Amino acid sequence: MKRRWTKVAVILFPPIIDWAFMKQRPHQLMLHLAQAGHHVFFYNKTIAEKENEPVEERLVVVHNHMQWLQETWPSIQKGASEGSFV
Numbered sequence: 001m002k003r004r005w006t007k008v009a010v011i012l013f014p015p016i017i018d019w020a021f022m023k024q025r026p027h028q029l030m031l032h033l034a035q036a037g038h039h040v041f042f043y044n045k046t047i048a049e050k051e052n053e054p055v056e057e058r059l060v061v062v063h064n065h066m067q068w069l070q071e072t073w074p075s076i077q078k079g080a081s082e083g084s085f086v
Contacts, residue, residue, distance in 0.1 A: 008037050010076060015043040019053075019061040034059035041068070 013030050019042055027042075034040045034056045042055075043065035052068070053061040062068045 008039065009033075011038055011040045013040065013042045015045045015065055018044045018046050019055070031056065031059060043068075 011030070011033055013026065017024060017026060019027065030040045030042050035058075038058060040059045041062050042059065043062045046063075047066070048063040050063050052063060055061055
């Protein structure tokens with residue numbers, strides 16, 4: 001059997017729906033992508049001043065995406081360019 005290699009992606013889901021709202025297709029897709037090994041950051045539409053919420057091993061709900069993009073995203077980009085994930 002031939003082994004197939006896939007790259008791991010960092011997926012930023014735009015703030016169009018909240019994670020706690022009715023589970024819809026976006027929730028299912030992001031959950032499956034995380035279970036497939038990708039790093040998923042699901043931005044809640046409602047901005048709240050609380051900690052990001054890990055849902056699965058590689059799925060995080062971001063409650064304040066503007067702050068996250070300014071503070072956390074640069075270190076993830078840097079780690080990706082160096083071949084690691086922060």
